[in-house]
Amino acid sequence: MANALPYKTDGEIAGVAKTQRNDILAENPDLAVSHFYHRWTALWDEIINGDSKTLGHVEDFFWRIEFQARGSPHVHMMLWIKDAPECSGLSEGPLPKVLRAFIELKVSTNISPAMAELDMSSLRHPCTFPTPVATPGDQYFDAHVQSLARVAQVHECTAFCSDTKRRTACRFGFPQELQHESVVQTVFRHNKTKMVISTQRNHPRVNAYNPSILGCWEGNMYIQCLVDACGAAVYTASYVCKQEKNKNSSRTLYKLSKNASSLSVKQQSRKVMIRVLNPREVSMQEALWNRSDRPLCRSSREVLTVPALLLQLKNPGERDED
Amino acid sequence: MFDHYSDELAILNPLETALFSIVIPANRMFRRHRYQQTHAVGQTLTFWNSTQSVAQSLPRAPNDSSFLLLTDEHGKSVLDDTPLRAAAIASALKYLKEKNEQYETVAINTESMHALERTLCPFLTERDAEPRDEEGMNSSEAPPVGGSSPEGTRDTVLRTPCVPREQPLPPADGQPTTTDDVESALRDEQPRCIHRNRFNPAWVADTETPHVFVVGDNEQNTLRSLVLAAFRGKNRRSNSEPGHGAPTVIDRGSLTFVNASEVSSKYEKAFPTLFHLGKGGPSFERPRKVSENELITHLLRLNHRRFATNAQFVYYIHCMIQWRSVNRVTAVLSELATFQDVLTPLFQALEEGEAHPVDLKKTLETCVEKLTLQFSTIKGSPGFWRHESRKLLVHSMLPHHAEANVFHDPECGRYVLDRLYGQCSAIQD
Numbered sequence: 001m002a003n004a005l006p007y008k009t010d011g012e013i014a015g016v017a018k019t020q021r022n023d024i025l026a027e028n029p030d031l032a033v034s035h036f037y038h039r040w041t042a043l044w045d046e047i048i049n050g051d052s053k054t055l056g057h058v059e060d061f062f063w064r065i066e067f068q069a070r071g072s073p074h075v076h077m078m079l080w081i082k083d084a085p086e087c088s089g090l091s092e093g094p095l096p097k098v099l100r101a102f103i104e105l106k107v108s109t110n111i112s113p114a115m116a117e118l119d120m121s122s123l124r125h126p127c128t129f130p131t132p133v134a135t136p137g138d139q140y141f142d143a144h145v146q147s148l149a150r151v152a153q154v155h156e157c158t159a160f161c162s163d164t165k166r167r168t169a170c171r172f173g174f175p176q177e178l179q180h181e182s183v184v185q186t187v188f189r190h191n192k193t194k195m196v197i198s199t200q201r202n203h204p205r206v207n208a209y210n211p212s213i214l215g216c217w218e219g220n221m222y223i224q225c226l227v228d229a230c231g232a233a234v235y236t237a238s239y240v241c242k243q244e245k246n247k248n249s250s251r252t253l254y255k256l257s258k259n260a261s262s263l264s265v266k267q268q269s270r271k272v273m274i275r276v277l278n279p280r281e282v283s284m285q286e287a288l289w290n291r292s293d294r295p296l297c298r299s300s301r302e303v304l305t306v307p308a309l310l311l312q313l314k315n316p317g318e319r320d321e322d
Numbered sequence: 323m324f325d326h327y328s329d330e331l332a333i334l335n336p337l338e339t340a341l342f343s344i345v346i347p348a349n350r351m352f353r354r355h356r357y358q359q360t361h362a363v364g365q366t367l368t369f370w371n372s373t374q375s376v377a378q379s380l381p382r383a384p385n386d387s388s389f390l391l392l393t394d395e396h397g398k399s400v401l402d403d404t405p406l407r408a409a410a411i412a413s414a415l416k417y418l419k420e421k422n423e424q425y426e427t428v429a430i431n432t433e434s435m436h437a438l439e440r441t442l443c444p445f446l447t448e449r450d451a452e453p454r455d456e457e458g459m460n461s462s463e464a465p466p467v468g469g470s471s472p473e474g475t476r477d478t479v480l481r482t483p484c485v486p487r488e489q490p491l492p493p494a495d496g497q498p499t500t501t502d503d504v505e506s507a508l509r510d511e512q513p514r515c516i517h518r519n520r521f522n523p524a525w526v527a528d529t530e531t532p533h534v535f536v537v538g539d540n541e542q543n544t545l546r547s548l549v550l551a552a553f554r555g556k557n558r559r560s561n562s563e564p565g566h567g568a569p570t571v572i573d574r575g576s577l578t579f580v581n582a583s584e585v586s587s588k589y590e591k592a593f594p595t596l597f598h599l600g601k602g603g604p605s606f607e608r609p610r611k612v613s614e615n616e617l618i619t620h621l622l623r624l625n626h627r628r629f630a631t632n633a634q635f636v637y638y639i640h641c642m643i644q645w646r647s648v649n650r651v652t653a654v655l656s657e658l659a660t661f662q663d664v665l666t667p668l669f670q671a672l673e674e675g676e677a678h679p680v681d682l683k684k685t686l687e688t689c690v691e692k693l694t695l696q697f698s699t700i701k702g703s704p705g706f707w708r709h710e711s712r713k714l715l716v717h718s719m720l721p722h723h724a725e726a727n728v729f730h731d732p733e734c735g736r737y738v739l740d741r742l743y744g745q746c747s748a749i750q751d
Contacts, residue, residue, distance in 0.1 A: 027631070029631075029636075030630030030631060031627075282637075282640065284633055284636060284637075287636050287637060287640040288622060288630060288636055290640060291615075291619065291622055291639060291640055292619055292622050292623060293615070293619050
């Protein structure tokens with residue numbers, strides 16, 4: 001905000017109304033992109049993988065930058081923590097002691113009662129404060145985290161997550177039951193029954209967060225513990241590697257399939273590529289992110305594709321025999 | 323080069339800039355409101371050819387259909403609060419004629435200038451729908467020229483009335499011919515009363531719609547279909563595959579469409595307010611060669627942010643670089659087929675030990691010739707040929723292959739090529 005409004009003082013910037021903030025964001029997408037990029041790299045390098053290792057030693061990871069329809073970037077990531085207690089083979093009921101201690105240390109769904117009763121209208125959003133307000137270890141850090149949890153972590157249902165006219169339930173499962181202790185539960189969500197770890201909870205609408213990361217990130221987050229390999233696969237397929245929505249792609253594929261017999265595989269793939277990739281809607285921030293050569297995803301493991309063509313060239317005789 | 327920025331150009335809005343741009347790309351940005359918040363949301367488009375119109379005289383006429391300015395879902399245009407200022411356009415043109423080498427040969431269209439200053443909105447508005455025949459085309463429209471039309475064009479033409487209407491122009495006699503004359507003419511007419519579409523017989527008196535161009539329900543139609551409909555079929559591709567030999571310039575009526583990939587200095591011509599001296603784009607000669615992507619990255623990160631905040635520029639370069647990457651992948655695919663045709667018998671011959679040195683050399687030459695046609699005209703010794711062939715295949719082909727890493731691994735390609743040239747060198751020596 002200070003870069004977008006260089007002639008205004010901190011007090012004047014703090015008093016800018018929400019609609020004005022949105023206009024400033026729309027007019028300065030480059031600042032928004034670079035601001036998010038620096039914040040994210042600082043969080044990743046200095047907090048998650050820094051000396052403190054808030055979540056533990058990250059052994060494997062995959063993260064991906066995603067852009068909402070209105071253009072704002074956010075991160076989906078999956079982390080594998082070294083020496084974390086075993087989660088597989090859990091049954092419904094209380095968690096084992098070691099696992100419970102580990103999870104409650106890393107993930108919190110609690111909020112201080114005084115903060116929970118506070119009127120939201122009197123609170124300023126954390127992004128309006130000049131940072132850093134408090135750093136880990138300060139005496140005010142806990143209070144800072146609690147105020148952030150109240151402002152940024154409490155879920156409020158909107159038309160995005162539930163249809164208020166039809167009175168459908170929130171697709172994120174809010175409000176959730178209060179928990180006196182962390183347990184393993186069987187829940188029915190998205191037409192599926194699955195096992196989830198429900199941490200100790202004293203507020204029905206608080207998203208799971210890590211207090212240290214929340215204090216530094218000062219923005220919304222949602223942390224989940226994956227119970228089994230299936231959950232990891234589902235998360236990877238549905239969130240981390242989400243497909244790009246394109247309303248024409250399915251129609252294109254259908255049209256293409258009608259004439260598929262007359263085309264080779266190469267021609268088919270080329271046609272799909274041309275049709276699907278060409279008219280693609282991007283936001284201003286996404287276009288800037290891409291053209292500035294900033295990474296859209298990163299992982300600790302890489303996939304190497306070995307071409308069948310060159311293997312065939314290398315051993316032309318063996319291929320025929322096979 | 324980019325730091326000294328003239329005030330004449332800094333005050334202009336996107337529509338005014340587009341009016342005196344030599345080249346206009348077809349892709350445009352628009353805004354729309356979601357969740358009661360304003361955000362810049364755009365759409366990138368890729369056309370295989372004929373996506374730009376080039377003007378020989380500026381500013382562009384009101385009946386020029388090169389503009390496509392979309393409304394948001396609430397009916398508001400991007401340019402609601404950006405009125406056309408003929409005086410600002412005139413001073414900017416004067417500046418560019420003096421400073422910008424790309425504008426030396428461009429003539430000033432005084433008729434267009436007067437038409438612009440007589441009306442606040444010289445373009446057809448949404449309420450000025452013209453009657454259409456059964457085909458959905460105006461009777462005044464020229465029949466489509468060229469090859470097969472892209473899919474979806476017919477549907478969108480039927481739904482989208484976005485044809486600019488010709489404005490009554492002032493008589494040509496006694497019109498000023500230079501920039502100074504234009505400015506003096508503008509001064510003489512002050513004060514003037516501006517009426518939107520005053521001369522348009524179909525003008526609706528009660529309209530407060532500030533749209534500057536007709537666009538139908540853009541939430542239902544894609545931007546691609548809107549562009550195709552707006553250009554009335556003039557933008558139809560004549561060949562469906564990339565890399566075809568389409569003519570560079572296709573003159574259809576009053577508009578001149580050119581192949582997007584073959585316009586020299588297109589950045590300087592399309593964005594005169596960003597490259598105000600007529601140089602600095604990817605075609606500018608530098609001591610150290612930089613790629614288009616590197617240059618764009620540098621421009622977007624310049625501290626004065628002029629390039630990064632220009633949404634038209636960002637969308638345009640994003641579209642162009644995306645187009646290149648898609649095109650390159652398809653080119654690599656087709657080249658791989660050629661490569662495979664040539665190399666498969668070569669490797670078979672090597673493995674079976676029946677190869678003849680002359681055949682190998684001829685095969686290699688055929689391979690190189692097929693990959694790059696222009697390279698076959700180079701004359702030189704066999705050693706020079708070997709050196710150049712190796713350089714071409716290892717250093718030119720492999721970077722392309724490395725980018726298309728979905729299809730193959732560059733290390734494997736390097737291994738195959740090294741093995742091939744090792745065998746060839748041993749046989750020829």
